[in-house]
Amino acid sequence: MKFLFAWRYFKSKKSTNVINIIAWISVIAIAVGSAALILVLSVFNGFEGLVKSMYGDFYPDLRISATHGKYMQLQPTMLQKIHQIKDIKNISLTIEEKALLVNGEYQSIVFLKGVDSNYQNVVAIPKHITDNGKYELGFKTNPAIVLGAGIANAIGADLYSTDPLTIFLPNRNSENFSNMQSAMNSFNIRETGIFRIQEDFDNKYAFTNIDFLRYMIELPSDFYSGIAISLSGDANIDKVQSSLQSLMGKNFQVQTRYQQNQGLFSVMQMEKWIIYIILSIILIIAAFNMVGALTMLILEKRKDIAVLKALGANSSFIQGIFLNEGFLLAGIGGLAGMLIAFIICFLQQKFHLLKLEGGSFVVDYYPVKMHITDFILVGITIFVVAVSAAWIPAQKAATKEFSLKSGE
Incomplete structure (x- = not known):
């Protein structure tokens, strides 16, 4: 039920067009952030696999x-x-x-x-x-x-x-x-x-x-x-x-x-985590857009909140609606970003679209290797960002009293 309310709020036309714009900006930002995470981690995996294969031929x-x-x-x-x-x-x-x-x-x-x-x-x-x-x-x-x-x-x-x-x-x-x-x-x-x-x-x-x-x-x-x-x-x-x-x-x-060669491989693992942390900041920045979108949506739907409370909905139900709204925004953006990253990685693996400059490399293109664990990690990161961003607006919507008569 909470998800149905959230889905209707997401699809419905808003009285102020800027609410839709901010919501889609947050979706696009999360899509860009998740795609960037998958792409960079996949390229890193490709180079890591290349280095390991070279070292594997020697050790x-x-x-x-x-x-x-x-x-x-x-x-x-x-x-x-x-x-x-x-x-x-x-x-x-x-x-x-x-x-x-x-x-x-x-x-x-x-x-x-x-x-x-x-x-x-x-x-x-x-x-x-x-x-x-x-x-x-x-x-x-x-x-x-x-x-x-x-x-x-x-x-x-x-x-x-x-x-x-x-x-x-x-x-x-x-x-x-x-x-x-x-x-x-x-x-x-x-x-x-x-x-x-x-x-x-x-x-x-x-x-x-x-x-x-x-x-x-x-x-x-x-x-x-x-x-x-x-x-x-x-x-x-x-x-x-x-x-x-x-x-x-x-x-x-x-x-x-x-x-x-433990020193080398320890450094490579450390670099991967540092890259993950740095790129996760993109998703955290996207969360600010989500906070703004949810806050404006709550103001838009304050009469609906008052009606639901009048019909007996408790604070937990109201909070759940807007938490699900946050999950929708983050989920749509995250899935779109992962799909885009998958397509780009697949094309790079198949056709080597992006080339490396110079002729001194072992390969002349950016190697990419997708790991299911990276997709899971990015999915968990998006979930955490969604909960963190949606929690405060949803909490305020649940606790604040809105007047059905005035809509305030």
Whole structure:
């Protein structure tokens, strides 16, 4: 009954046209605000998904490393037990060490990863190798290196050159670190490929085979920096992580892909909430229009309120009518805004209408990804705004006494 009254008041012609204008302004403002929220959150989701996919190609599903120190010691029996855990698809053993890479007069500090032959089945580095290169890491006595694009540019690496690069690695057994020749081990190494994933990786990392790196830093055969693990598609990553942590013990840490780069993903989540809060201010501003529309409607319908009270309607009933009127204004605007945002996002996904300027991006258009949770969140926000905006005018309509004779 309350909603029927509210619906009739919404549709009925008002004695003063400005009431209709203010009501529709509030509807349009809420529609614009809700559409803006959905659109911006969807674009943010698109960029977030793009970044996660790039980082996902570099970081494995799970990584085991030492809780303290750079290296960990692993017995063959432990590796067998890891293989036996359900949903583990592939594992790869890795060693990581800082190195100096020299090409003639050019040089650069790199994080050199020594990986085994199974590493390409754990992460997707090979698919990011640029033209004319290949993912080839060589052998212990004939090593090869795959460089990040930023490192390749810094040292002027050329895949067509027959001149090898020279790599310098710390001599762990040296007793005289002031002498370059005794403090560092050097070896000529050929470049076979250049990968381009993301600037953070391209400017920092290079890959070679694990046997060569172990030989260069004179690391014992059962010592590693980490174990990279990929899981089957339907695996419960939290369950596998828990099983691995129980197996490995407190001297090892098992991290998911996001935990390996927790700082980045925490910042991304924080940015999303900040964007949501800022854009919600648009809806709060729209609420001021709604307050004005409802206040003027109450003045317009003061005789109706007096009649309803004379017929026995209590304050709660009167208040409910104008609360529902607020829900109508907010609901129509909110649904219209969500529909507009859905159509725009769908068209952008389908036809890539809005392009990104410049040619240095991974994609040349704004990526969008709609999440049902964003629509629910915006719907809840609109509801809260509607209640907040309609409560005071509805309360006044319920408590104020209007005269049926004079209409005042």
